[in-house]
Amino acid sequence: MTTQANAEDCVPAPxxxxxxxxxxxxxxxxxxxxxxxxxxxLNHQSGCAVSLIERQVQVLREQNHDLRRRLLExxxxxxxxxxxxxxxxxxxxxxxxxxxxxxxxxxxxxGLRNEFMADATVLHLRGLTEQVQRETGARAxxxxxxxxxxxxxxxxxxxxxxxxxxxxxxEFLFGDQSAAIESSAVVPLxxxxxxxxxxxxxxxxxxxxxxxxxxFLSQLGELVACMLRRFPA
Numbered sequence: 226m227t228t229q230a231n232a233e234d235c236v237p238a239p240x241x242x243x244x245x246x247x248x249x250x251x252x253x254x255x256x257x258x259x260x261x262x263x264x265x266x267l268n269h270q271s272g273c274a275v276s277l278i279e280r281q282v283q284v285l286r287e288q289n290h291d292l293r294r295r296l297l298e299x300x301x302x303x304x305x306x307x308x309x310x311x312x313x314x315x316x317x318x319x320x321x322x323x324x325x326x327x328x329x330x331x332x333x334x335x336g337l338r339n340e341f342m343a344d345a346t347v348l349h350l351r352g353l354t355e356q357v358q359r360e361t362g363a364r365a366x367x368x369x370x371x372x373x374x375x376x377x378x379x380x381x382x383x384x385x386x387x388x389x390x391x392x393x394x395x396e397f398l399f400g401d402q403s404a405a406i407e408s409s410a411v412v413p414l415x416x417x418x419x420x421x422x423x424x425x426x427x428x429x430x431x432x433x434x435x436x437x438x439x440x441f442l443s444q445l446g447e448l449v450a451c452m453l454r455r456f457p458a
Contacts, residue, residue, distance in 0.1 A: 309441065312340040317448060326456035330361045333449065337425060345402045345426035350453070351419070364400075366421045379413040379422055385442040386411045388435040398424040408433040412446040420450050 248254055255261060316336040323329035330348060337343040349366035358365060368380060375394060378386035387410045395403040406426035410433045414420040427433060
């Protein structure tokens, strides 16, 4: 008897990790030992001891609250996407209705200001004559190494650039309006800006930021580039 008792004493008690692993693999453990549930106590955030069942109910309620919050966030994102889709559709129709380059650029400016809350829009297009510049308000763009170094994201990486731009970038893109521009989006028109650049400015510093998605801006650039081919300058 003494030898058996000593042998049992030498067997190490399972540690917390082993107990946790066992219970995870045997979730039915307490089904055959319901009396244990009433004896187990856990500390609540308030400091009071609660039973295991009460704690499980609390955890489930917290998980349910978290799932509801995530669901509401997804619903709001879906609604935002629907509203964005509607605005894009209206802008596309306005551009398709244009009968001239002047009307096209006027519709683009109107749509971006009214549908997308832009405070400034400027088009820099390649190969514009002085007459077309006067008629449309667009600016001629001559791309060289200096301009590529100034705006590498749209002209060398072929991607829209969003956020707070450097002073020299804002000044080049927006000219006299640059002092009021706090954040911007610069969109290449055609591959690597082969047709030019669309600059959209906002007085709000957080309106455009570096981490925002640019899918819509890329699609807008493709749309405008396609429309410009209908009305060569």
